Amino acid sequence: MAPVTTRVLRAISAVPFLLLAAWSFGVMDLDKMSSHTQPIAESGVIEWDGGKVDIIDHFYNVEVLDRIWRGGTATFSTSTLGYDSIASWQVFSFLVDVGPIYAIWILESYRGASAWTPMYLYV
Helix, strand or coil, rough: CCCCCHCCCCCCCCHHHHHHHHHHHHCCCCCHHHHHHHHHHCCCEEEECCCCEEEECCCCHHHHHHHHHHHHHHHHHHCCCCCCCHHHHHHHHHHHHHHHHHHHHHHHHHHHHHHHHHHHHHH
16 A cells, blocks of 8 residues: 555645536536426437437336436437437547546556555445
8 A cells, every 4th residue: 555645645636636526517507408308308209300219118127217217318319319410429529538548547456556445446
């Protein structure tokens, strides 16, 4: 395990990233997003100019999970079904950007200094 001073310096250097994450979460307009997707989730049908898709009512056969994922399906349908080209490119860009970060995270998790730390145990 790293010495205490090294861990403190690492924690201090992580503060700007934590502040950036908190700011980003605060800036997201969740009310606007939910007002756009709530009618889709309630109707159970995703419609666009090229067609429509029914949202499966009982996918998990667990009421809580079905209700939670119904909203997520309506939210991400614009990019996954391809009827919003801007959202499709944003998702593609996100996946391209997150790939190297995920690869670095996996490689770094195999370092001896990272063994048995809270993040290692979480994953």
